[in-house]
Amino acid sequence: MRFKQYLLPLVFCLTCVYSCTEDKSVKQIPGLDDIPLSYQIHRFEDVLYDLDTIDMLKSIGEVELKHPTFSQIFFTQVLPTQNADSQFGFYEEVKNIIRYEPLQKIYDTVQQVFPNEAVFRKDLDDAFRRYKHYFPGEKEPNIYTYVSNFRFQSFIFQDNERDGVALGLDLFLAPGFDYRQIDPTNPVFSDYALAGYAKEQLPKRVIEQLLEDKMGQTNPGNKLIDQMLYYGKKIYMLTEILPRVDLAIHNEYNEKQMQWCIDNEKEIWAFLLEHELLYKSDNSTIAWYARPAPTSRNMPADSPGRAANFVGYKMVKSYMEQFPETSLMDLINLRDGTDFLKKSKYKPPRK
DSSP, X not given: OOOOOOXXXXXXXXXXXXXXXXXXXXXXXXXXXXXXXXXOEEEHHHHHHTSOTTSHHHHHHHHHHHSXXXXXXXXXXXXXXXXXXXXXXXXXHHHHHHHOHHHHHHHHHHHHHOSSTHHHHHHHHHHHHHHHHHSTTOOOOEXXXXXXXXXXXXXXXXXXXXXXXXXXXXXXXXXXXXXXXXXXXXXXXXXXXXXXXBTTHXXXXXXXXXXXXXXXXXXXXXXXXXXXXXHHHHHHHHHHHSTTSOHHHHHXXXXXXXXXXXXXXXXXXXXXXXXXXXXXXXXXXXXXXHSOOSSOTTSOTTOOTTHHHHHHHHHHHHHHHHOTTOOHHHHHTOOOHHHHHHHHTOOOOOO
């Protein structure tokens, strides 16, 4: 097959985040605005830098009393304080971290990009209402933000009677922050990974944590087609719960990478069939086509990694068009990629 070469004009690169969305219409859900919300947003990075370093015993005690679950996780697992051999040593380590100048600069940058919770609360409100519509009876999670010197971007935990989702805001600073300067040799900060650190990723990452928590209870299977189904389901559900977010954000691509997949969908599918990859179960095949990478192996150099997952998303989209009565919870429980592909009647669009 011949892959299309797509050259992205500079002016297109500078368009807004919604420019590459396949369908600009947003599904209207009656009564959506009436769904009640009761979650809280805790800016824990502010809490950390407001600590009284003169009386750490009192100030940390107050924090632990107000945020018992998250403070325990933060001080023992997020901050590198594990080597403290006494309570005094722990307080000294926290104090030194607060006074650590590079981390203070990161905190200042976070304050500039996310000056208050209003910059993401509206998006979260809409996402949580849609989430509760699709998963009736669920509670929206509390949100905890923090800085960790680029150690953890997000995680989910039990926060009393509901979930909590924690977000390391220092890993949502792109495109204005150059992550490659942190460690040019670390693949985590390679060019192909940078789209995952965009500030627009924040509401998507919250919903993704909730979906992965649900999907983690199911076995994604060990064949490439099963992996494509797993990631395709996740991307599809993200587009349903966050319909105003660009498809590129959901795929953690930049606009050029996303457009390459859209333009080459037929060729990607033909490649997978021609090389008989769908039913391969070795780890290397899964890694080459369904996991983050600079490119998809043996596809053109300008192909993004995880190109098979885009086809997985289109497969799921085709299935949901065939069976529109399928709930998202029902979709999560469909795990047989071979059977799913057959029922989806997926065919790439003709050019």
